[in-house]
Amino acid sequence: MIVATVASDRKLDDAQLEPVVITTMRRRHLRNVLRIEEKTSTTPWSLGLFLAEVRREEREYLVALSGSQVVGFAGLLYVVGEGHITTVAVDPAMQGGRIGTRLMLVLTRRAIAHGSDSITLEVRASNAPALALYRRFGFAPSGVRKDYYKDPTEDALVLWAHDVDTPAYADRLSVIESQLPTPLVLEDPITPDASSDDTTELDAL
Numbered sequence: 783m784i785v786a787t788v789a790s791d792r793k794l795d796d797a798q799l800e801p802v803v804i805t806t807m808r809r810r811h812l813r814n815v816l817r818i819e820e821k822t823s824t825t826p827w828s829l830g831l832f833l834a835e836v837r838r839e840e841r842e843y844l845v846a847l848s849g850s851q852v853v854g855f856a857g858l859l860y861v862v863g864e865g866h867i868t869t870v871a872v873d874p875a876m877q878g879g880r881i882g883t884r885l886m887l888v889l890t891r892r893a894i895a896h897g898s899d900s901i902t903l904e905v906r907a908s909n910a911p912a913l914a915l916y917r918r919f920g921f922a923p924s925g926v927r928k929d930y931y932k933d934p935t936e937d938a939l940v941l942w943a944h945d946v947d948t949p950a951y952a953d954r955l956s957v958i959e960s961q962l963p964t965p966l967v968l969e970d971p972i973t974p975d976a977s978s979d980d981t982t983e984l985d986a987l
């Protein structure tokens with residue numbers, strides 16, 4: 783899990799935002815992904831790490847687009863029936879506008895469709911916005927990794943959402959979706975192969 787900075791206390795009304803579309807992260811998105819990563823993480827992932835991740839099997843990486851602009855991203859890897867969320871971040875200028883909620887809705891549904899019955903992640907103990915987001919999605923603390931994060935050093939809470947493959951969890955997601963002030967929009971189709979259709983040269987990033 784990335785090491786996140788604490789979000790500002792500014793909260794956006796969804797009505798202020800352009801329509802947001804969730805789609806698979808592709809190479810052409812990575813320049814903007816890195817820009818957000820550098821603004822939201824004290825130990826940002828490199829281009830090479832993102833590129834390796836989106837190319838790997840057993841991964842889901844998504845972006846939220848406002849027009850052609852990347853405004854958020856999220857990712858997950860699979861380990862024997864479990865989804866491990868590796869990253870969630872929203873452009874600081876857009877935080878509080880339910881983009882994180884939209885990304886989590888799609889990511890959790892993709893994990894369930896892939897066969898996951900549990901999803902886990904780590905989060906800084908002080909990261910109130912992230913904890914609020916994950917709590918809504920049924921994540922609860924199950925342990926602490928002491929001094930897991932650096933710059934500044936801080937414990938990680940290990941959160942789990944269990945039984946995500948049940949009707950009750952599907953209902954939870956439906957309720958969250960129904961509370962979005964504007965519809966959840968996915969690019970159609972979302973392809974599982976994130977890099978296959980993208981001819982962007984890395985040198986151009």
Ligand SMILES: CC(C)(COP(=O)(O)OP(=O)(O)OC[C@H]1O[C@@H](n2cnc3c(N)ncnc32)[C@H](O)[C@@H]1OP(=O)(O)O)[C@@H](O)C(=O)NCCC(=O)NCCS
Pocket residue numbers: 783784786787788789790791792793822870871872873876877878879880881882883884904905906909910911912914915918
């Ligand atoms: C955590 C993050 C992804 C949430 O995305 P978001 O689009 O801002 O969140 P949403 O608008 O969907 O709101 C989700 C929840 O977070 C809360 N929240 C969002 N921004 C907040 C803020 N600035 N201050 C306090 N709470 C906030 C909302 O109240 C909401 O909780 P609720 O459902 O109980 O009302 C985003 O704040 C972010 O990118 N933070 C920096 C990176 C980070 O910390 N990533 C997580 C690493 S584990």
